[in-house]
Amino acid sequence: MKIRLVAIVCIAIFGFLALSCGDDYKTPEDVKDQVAFLDARSALPVFPFGTKPIYLFFNAEWCHYCNSMKNDIFTRPEIIKYMNKHFTCISVMPESLSTFEFNREEVTINEFMKALKFQGYPTHYFFAPDGELKGVRVGFIELLDFKQLLKYIGEGYVYKHNFATFLKLPESNLDTVYGEF
Numbered sequence: 001m002k003i004r005l006v007a008i009v010c011i012a013i014f015g016f017l018a019l020s021c022g023d024d025y026k027t028p029e030d031v032k033d034q035v036a037f038l039d040a041r042s043a044l045p046v047f048p049f050g051t052k053p054i055y056l057f058f059n060a061e062w063c064h065y066c067n068s069m070k071n072d073i074f075t076r077p078e079i080i081k082y083m084n085k086h087f088t089c090i091s092v093m094p095e096s097l098s099t100f101e102f103n104r105e106e107v108t109i110n111e112f113m114k115a116l117k118f119q120g121y122p123t124h125y126f127f128a129p130d131g132e133l134k135g136v137r138v139g140f141i142e143l144l145d146f147k148q149l150l151k152y153i154g155e156g157y158v159y160k161h162n163f164a165t166f167l168k169l170p171e172s173n174l175d176t177v178y179g180e181f
Contacts, residue, residue: 035074035083037091044090044112045101048131053153055087056125058113060095063121065140073146078179082147086154126153134158147174147181 037057048054059066073079083089097109116125119138126135126149134153141149148167151174152158157166166172174181 033080035080035089037089040090040092040097041100043088044092047090047102048127048129050088051129052086052088053129053134054125054127054131055083055089055153056092056127057089058092058094058118058121058123058125060093060121066122068140069122073141073143076143076179078181079146079150082150082154082181086150124149126158128158135163144174144176147176148172151181 043049057069059069061067074083094109094113099106099108100112101107102112116123117136122139124137124141125133128134135149135158137149149163151171152163152166157169157171161169
């Protein structure tokens with residue numbers, strides 16, 4: 001009964017997202033050539049959702065480091081494939097939001113940023129599927145470091161080791177030349 005209820009809730013959430021995004025809504029399986037970022041205005045009212053960890057990317061159009069993440073990291077095929085398979089990704093552009101619904105309350109973007117202890121652009125928040133914050137990084141993240149963070153969160157090492165211990169494991173040795181995880 002509990003599994004059935006969870007399935008019904010998940011279907012309702014994804015149905016809401018599909019309706020709120022109109023005909024442009026795509027699932028990660030539909031998007032093969034880019035990271036399938038959900039729009040914050042649609043995704044935050046139903047946060048957390050699904051069974052995958054959540055990656056929240058705070059960015060701005062004018063931010064050089066945000067654009068470097070978008071152009072140099074998020075365009076790599078192995079990053080696209082890995083993020084779409086292992087994460088629910090949400091792009092938050094604070095300048096395009098004023099108020100929105102979060103946890104069944106109307107909040108301002110400033111209140112939301114204060115609650116997350118936002119420090120600068122870009123900021124990368126990693127959450128467990130249940131919405132528990134698992135990690136935060138501020139600034140541009142080099143490819144190898146980003147891959148290690150993705151694997152640490154996406155494959156559940158976050159529940160077994162702290163990040164420093166994970167970096168000592170053979171599993172943290174990742175390829176940057178051939179585009180493999």
